[in-house]
Amino acid sequence: MTAARLADFVKAYDVRGLVPEQFNAEVASALGSAFAQVVVLPEGETGIVIGHDMRPSSPELSQAFAAAAAAHGLDVTMIGLCSTDGLYYASGVLQRPGAMFTASHNPANYNGIKLCRAGARPVGVDSGLAEVRDLAQWILDRGAAHDGLRSTAPAAGAITQADLLTDYASYLHSLVDLRDIRPLTVVVDAGNGMAGHTVPAVLGEAACLPLRVIPLYFELDGSFPNHEANPLEPANLRDLQAAVLQHDADLGLAFDGDADRCFVIDERGLPVSSSALTALVAAREIARDVASGTSPADIAVVHNLICSRAVRETIEELGARPVRTRVGHSYIKAQMAEHEAVFGGEHSGHYYFRDFWFADTGMLAALHVLAALGEQPRPLSELVGRYQRYDASGEINSTVADVIEATERVRRWAQQQGATADTLDGLTMTHEATRTTPMWWFSLRPSNTEPLLRLNVEAADPSTMEQVRDTVLALVRQEAT
Numbered sequence: 001m002t003a004a005r006l007a008d009f010v011k012a013y014d015v016r017g018l019v020p021e022q023f024n025a026e027v028a029s030a031l032g033s034a035f036a037q038v039v040v041l042p043e044g045e046t047g048i049v050i051g052h053d054m055r056p057s058s059p060e061l062s063q064a065f066a067a068a069a070a071a072h073g074l075d076v077t078m079i080g081l082c083s084t085d086g087l088y089y090a091s092g093v094l095q096r097p098g099a100m101f102t103a104s105h106n107p108a109n110y111n112g113i114k115l116c117r118a119g120a121r122p123v124g125v126d127s128g129l130a131e132v133r134d135l136a137q138w139i140l141d142r143g144a145a146h147d148g149l150r151s152t153a154p155a156a157g158a159i160t161q162a163d164l165l166t167d168y169a170s171y172l173h174s175l176v177d178l179r180d181i182r183p184l185t186v187v188v189d190a191g192n193g194m195a196g197h198t199v200p201a202v203l204g205e206a207a208c209l210p211l212r213v214i215p216l217y218f219e220l221d222g223s224f225p226n227h228e229a230n231p232l233e234p235a236n237l238r239d240l241q242a243a244v245l246q247h248d249a250d251l252g253l254a255f256d257g258d259a260d261r262c263f264v265i266d267e268r269g270l271p272v273s274s275s276a277l278t279a280l281v282a283a284r285e286i287a288r289d290v291a292s293g294t295s296p297a298d299i300a301v302v303h304n305l306i307c308s309r310a311v312r313e314t315i316e317e318l319g320a321r322p323v324r325t326r327v328g329h330s331y332i333k334a335q336m337a338e339h340e341a342v343f344g345g346e347h348s349g350h351y352y353f354r355d356f357w358f359a360d361t362g363m364l365a366a367l368h369v370l371a372a373l374g375e376q377p378r379p380l381s382e383l384v385g386r387y388q389r390y391d392a393s394g395e396i397n398s399t400v401a402d403v404i405e406a407t408e409r410v411r412r413w414a415q416q417q418g419a420t421a422d423t424l425d426g427l428t429m430t431h432e433a434t435r436t437t438p439m440w441w442f443s444l445r446p447s448n449t450e451p452l453l454r455l456n457v458e459a460a461d462p463s464t465m466e467q468v469r470d471t472v473l474a475l476v477r478q479e480a481t
Contacts (some may be wrong), residue, residue, distance in 0.1 A: 009112075013122070016103050022113065023111055026140065032099075033072065039132065039133055046119060050066050052101035053081070053103075053258050054194060055101075074157040084102060085364070086194075098115070099115055124330035172202055181375055184212070184373060187240060188253045192220065201366075229256050232348065249267065251369070267470060277384070280372055282314060286342065286370055300340065301320055303321045304346045306346075306347040341356045406453060413471065413472075439459065440464050440468045442472055457469045
C-alpha cells in the first residue's frame, strides 16, 4: 500500500510531482506497467523508447519504468540523456511509443514524465493518460502482485542502450541548412538544462557551421544553481540579455530545462515575442512548401488564440490558411495532424513542425531564426519588426473568488463597447477598429487547477492596450456585490 495519489500530480498533458513524496521508483514502475497495458500493447507495439533529463532522480525513475514495461514483454530502448524533442525524434524515427523523464522548468525537487505514442503522437488526459493514471493507481493500491497482465508475457523484453544525439543533430540539419549563412555570434543560455547537452551537437564546432557560440550555464545540473530554467520569467533572461550586449552578439537563445522551448533575444538585448517568431517561421515554412509546388491555399499553419493578430495576418497575406486553437499542446498537436499543417506556434515558446512528426522542438525553431537572420544583412530587430505590429500586455494572472461571475462582469462591459465574443477557450472579446476607436482584443481564460483568471490583451497602440488591460483587470478583481 502506498500514500501516492496520482490524481494529485498526473496533469492534463504529463506527470509532474515532488520527488520522492509523490513520485518515486514504485510510482514510476506502476506507471510503466500501466503505460504498457493501456497504450502500447493494445496498439500492437512491441517496444518503447525512454529518455531522461539531468535531474538526479531521472535515471532511477526511468529504469523503474523500463523494467515494468519490459516485464510485459516489451523491448525497451534507453537513449539516456536527451532533450524532450530528442525523445520525440527517437519516437518518430524508431516508430515506437516513448517516455521522457523530465519536469521541464519545475524546481529541482520535481520530476515527471511526458508520454507519447509511436511517431511522437501525444498522450494526454483525453487520449489515454487518464486511463494510465487510473490503472497505475489500482496497481499501487493493491501491490505489484495484482498487476494482472504481467504474467501473460512469455518472456521479459530486452532493455538496450542507444545514443541518438548525433542522428538527432543530423536530422535537424537536413531540415534547415546553415552552412551558407553569414557568420553569426550567438549567446546560448542553457539554464543548466538539457540544451547544454544538445546545443554543442547541433550548433557547436562539430557541426562545422559559421557560428560563434558563447555558452551560458551549459553544465548539466538539476539543482539549477544559476537561475530557474524557465525563460518565460523575465528575471531568468537577464544574464542572457547582458551577455548579448557584452559580446556584441547577433542574438541570444534561451532554452527551458528539457530544451523543448526556445526564446530569442535580439542584438539590442530585448526579447523577441513568441508571436513574432511564430510569424517568422510560418513565413519560411510556407515559402518552402510553395517552392516545392504546393498551392498556398493548401498550406495550413496552426496558432493558439493568445498569439498576436499579426500571426494570422501574416499567414493570410501569404495565401495560406490560419487554424486557431485552444491553448495547450495536445490541442495544437491534434489540429496540426488534422489539417496536415506545415507549422504551428504558441505564445509560450513551443513550436511544432510537420516534418518533425507534428511535435514541438525548440531547437528546430532556433535553426530557422539563425537561417532567417544569416541569409540577409539586417539585424534581428529589423527582421522581426514586420511581425511586431501591435502592443500586448503579456499574461496577467488574477486570483478570484468566483471565476464565472468575474468573467460575466468583463463580458458585459466588453459587449457594451461593441466587442464580439467567442468561447473557444475561456472568453475572447474582439473590438474591430472604428473611426474613433482603435482595434483591441483580449483573452480571459480560467486555470484548470486554481481559482485564477489569465488575461492577455492586444491593441493597435500602447495607450489603448493599457486602457483595456486596466479596465478588465479592475473588473476581474472587483469584489462581488
